[in-house]
Amino acid sequence: MSVGQVVFWLAAVGAVLGAIGMLSSPNPVHSALFLVFSLFCVAVVYLLMGAEFLAIIQVIVYAGAIMVLFLFVIMLLNLKRDEFGQDRLFRQYPVSYLATAVLGAVLTTAGLAVGLRFSEEPTLLVPADRLANLLFTKYLLPFELASLILLIAMIGVVVMVKRPRGG
Amino acid sequence: MTFKDLFILLLGPELWLTFLGFFLFTLDLIFPRAPKKVFGLLTLLAFVGGLVLVAAQVLSPDLADEVRQAAQENRLGYWLVTTFSLDGLATFSKGAIFIGAILIALVTVDYVEKNLREGIPEFYGLMVFSVLALCFMVSSVELITLFLAIEFASISSYILAAYLRGDPKSSEAAMKYFLVGATTTAAGLYGMSLIYAGTGTTYLYEMTAQFMPQLGETGVAFSPPLPVLIGLLMMLATLGFKVAMVPFHGWCPDAYEGAPTPITAFLSVASKIAGMATLMRVFASGFGPLSAGWVPILAFLSLVTMTFGNLAALWQTNVKRLMAYSSISQVGYLLIGVAAFSPSDFQTLLGMSTFQGSEMALPGIFYFLLGYAFANMGAFAVIIWVENWEGATDRESFEGLAQRSPVAAALLTLSFLSLIGIPPLAGFFGKFFLFGAALSRGLGWLAIAGVVNSVISAFYYLEVVRRMYFFPPRRPERVSTSLMVSSAAVLGVVGAFAIGILTEPAYQWAMAAFFDVVFAPNISFR
Numbered sequence: 001m002s003v004g005q006v007v008f009w010l011a012a013v014g015a016v017l018g019a020i021g022m023l024s025s026p027n028p029v030h031s032a033l034f035l036v037f038s039l040f041c042v043a044v045v046y047l048l049m050g051a052e053f054l055a056i057i058q059v060i061v062y063a064g065a066i067m068v069l070f071l072f073v074i075m076l077l078n079l080k081r082d083e084f085g086q087d088r089l090f091r092q093y094p095v096s097y098l099a100t101a102v103l104g105a106v107l108t109t110a111g112l113a114v115g116l117r118f119s120e121e122p123t124l125l126v127p128a129d130r131l132a133n134l135l136f137t138k139y140l141l142p143f144e145l146a147s148l149i150l151l152i153a154m155i156g157v158v159v160m161v162k163r164p165r166g167g
Numbered sequence: 168m169t170f171k172d173l174f175i176l177l178l179g180p181e182l183w184l185t186f187l188g189f190f191l192f193t194l195d196l197i198f199p200r201a202p203k204k205v206f207g208l209l210t211l212l213a214f215v216g217g218l219v220l221v222a223a224q225v226l227s228p229d230l231a232d233e234v235r236q237a238a239q240e241n242r243l244g245y246w247l248v249t250t251f252s253l254d255g256l257a258t259f260s261k262g263a264i265f266i267g268a269i270l271i272a273l274v275t276v277d278y279v280e281k282n283l284r285e286g287i288p289e290f291y292g293l294m295v296f297s298v299l300a301l302c303f304m305v306s307s308v309e310l311i312t313l314f315l316a317i318e319f320a321s322i323s324s325y326i327l328a329a330y331l332r333g334d335p336k337s338s339e340a341a342m343k344y345f346l347v348g349a350t351t352t353a354a355g356l357y358g359m360s361l362i363y364a365g366t367g368t369t370y371l372y373e374m375t376a377q378f379m380p381q382l383g384e385t386g387v388a389f390s391p392p393l394p395v396l397i398g399l400l401m402m403l404a405t406l407g408f409k410v411a412m413v414p415f416h417g418w419c420p421d422a423y424e425g426a427p428t429p430i431t432a433f434l435s436v437a438s439k440i441a442g443m444a445t446l447m448r449v450f451a452s453g454f455g456p457l458s459a460g461w462v463p464i465l466a467f468l469s470l471v472t473m474t475f476g477n478l479a480a481l482w483q484t485n486v487k488r489l490m491a492y493s494s495i496s497q498v499g500y501l502l503i504g505v506a507a508f509s510p511s512d513f514q515t516l517l518g519m520s521t522f523q524g525s526e527m528a529l530p531g532i533f534y535f536l537l538g539y540a541f542a543n544m545g546a547f548a549v550i551i552w553v554e555n556w557e558g559a560t561d562r563e564s565f566e567g568l569a570q571r572s573p574v575a576a577a578l579l580t581l582s583f584l585s586l587i588g589i590p591p592l593a594g595f596f597g598k599f600f601l602f603g604a605a606l607s608r609g610l611g612w613l614a615i616a617g618v619v620n621s622v623i624s625a626f627y628y629l630e631v632v633r634r635m636y637f638f639p640p641r642r643p644e645r646v647s648t649s650l651m652v653s654s655a656a657v658l659g660v661v662g663a664f665a666i667g668i669l670t671e672p673a674y675q676w677a678m679a680a681f682f683d684v685v686f687a688p689n690i691s692f693r
Contacts, residue, residue: 137245137246138245138246138249138250139246139250139311139312140244140246140247140250141246141247141250141251141307141312142250142309142311142312142315145303145312145315145316145319146315148185148296148299148300148319149315149318149319149322152293152296152319152322152323152326153322155192155289155292155293155326156293156322156323156325156326158289159285159286159289159326159330160326160329162285162286
């Protein structure tokens with residue numbers, strides 16, 4: 001086994017274990033940390049596939065920004081499992097097991113049909129510099145539009161959460 | 168023309184709105200004690216300036232040629248040409264959006280003073296930015312840009328709809344609007360990726376160019392490959408949400424009722440014009456060769472939309488809700504025009520065959536939209552007129568309005584008559600063009616359904632009129648209002664009259680809007 005394969009198996013098993021840990025952990029903080037771990041492992045898999053940009057974004061945005069936000073909310077609200085009360089969604093459990101099993105079967109079949117192959121040297125699918133180049137040439141206008149969207153979203157949040165004067 | 172001049176002329180209204188939007192946001196930080204009315208007047212200035220810039224674009228005689236030439240000589244950035252288009256469709260709808268926005272700005276000032284205590288500068292700034300988003304929407308010819316523009320418009324509308332902080336109905340409006348919007352936008356984005364998978368491009372006119380050879384000389388429309396058709400229908404979810412088409416209308420009544428009334432007017436006029444223009448750009452000019460795939464679906468949805476809107480409107484007791492259902496049914500009429508599209512229309516768009524006046528429904532859609540914008544704005548101005556005084560928009564508030572304010576009652580009646588479609592108001596000729604086109608395309612059943620629906624719609628419009636004229640007023644005092652609101656109402660009704668009387672020039676302008684729409688396949692893509 002090459003180094004790449006060893007890293008892949010570690011990351012893949014880590015991602016699955018992290019996901020299982022997230023679902024089974026009784027403590028929401030542990031759940032969130034497990035999810036961070038799982039997302040990080042997926043980022044490693046992306047990196048091995050040659051999608052470097054996707055891997056970096058995965059770490060910065062998902063494992064970094066979003067999950068830290070989750071953690072903040074969980075810690076601020078100080079949630080514990082027994083505060084949720086009786087789990088009212090128990091009827092949906094069988095459906096969720098079924099859906100998971102079907103999805104797993106489909107993905108496994110697809111994976112086996114393609115065949116697991118490890119390329120000797122990882123190819124770069126989309127180099128980050130080409131993406132950057134596209135972003136600032138062909139897609140300059142959408143890029144600017146996205147910045148405007150973020151601006152109004154921020155302003156909207158500030159307007160919505162501002163406490164009314166004297167209230 | 169140098170690149171700089173051309174760039175400024177091309178993006179003029181957008182640059183101007185961006186500048187004024189930022190100006191409004193920062194002005195409050197620099198001068199926190201500035202009277203709030205200043206912001207309203209600046210917003211009005213923003214929209215008037217935008218209209219002037221659009222007029223400059225329309226009147227500059229060889230702008231289209233100039234752009235084409237600059238694009239071919241690579242003087243104009245590739246990024247600009249393939250994402251942003253300033254064709255007749257864009258300028259016409261921008262003009263209509265700005266006209267609507269000016270009237271909305273006129274009715275906003277008093278409403279804001281009465282109902283908002285917090286965040287007034289941001290309210291105006293967000294209004295300017297949402298009009299900016301609509302301008303980008305009608306100009307974008309590339310799926311990623313289009314998606315971002317739609318998202319831009321939607322997000323600013325969600326915020327504006329939730330602006331009445333003390334009113335749970337406003338929160339409900341924004342929440343429902345947001346949930347439906349987020350779902351349909353996700354579906355639309357997924358559809359776009361399917362279209363990309365099927366065609367290998369996100370540029371609308373490159374897709375058109377791919378499908379063109381199959382259309383061929385015979386001009387027989389054909390159905391698209393399945394992934395593209397599914398993708399197109401999923402995009403219809405997003406566009407249908409923007410124009411409140413059944414079955415994506417669920418948010419409409421509650422959002423219209425709960426949102427601040429000027430924002431309701433904005434959603435029903437400006438937002439709808441942009442949504443309709445985008446729908447036509449994607450379907451008629453982008454996917455025109457594939458019309459066999461989508462025409463039957465749109466014909467069916469048109470029937471469902473107008474019938475549902477009209478029947479549901481019969482039971483409404485709140486005038487804002489009534490306007491919501493009425494606007495759904497108006498979208499149904501508009502979709503008749505889209506459903507009456509045929510491949511020969513597409514060849515006309517390309518300049519392959521000459522124009523045969525009344526057969527083509529697309530100019531009729533624009534004519535109808537313009538008339539609808541004026542009449543609807545007239546109606547909303549009177550609704551705000553009454554609401555500012557009474558603090559409510561239920562039907563009872565309008566009882567005896569003819570004695571309390573004869574002018575307001577007369578203006579609302581005229582607006583409603585135009586929405587029903589009574590000559591010589593604009594609504595009549597709009598329906599005339601659309602139903603006529605449906606007849607000549609063999610969609611007689613759809614035209615008949617349209618006529619029947621117009622008759623049904625008369626019931627609920629005239630019910631409000633009856634209450635205004637034949638019911639005793641609840642309170643005796645006169646309902647007065649500021650000059651701005653009343654002038655908006657007068658402008659709306661005068662506009663509906665003018666479009667109706669000057670049918671020919673208005674129709675000519677609407678027709679011209681379609682002539683250079685599909686010019687883009689002429690330029691090289693790589």
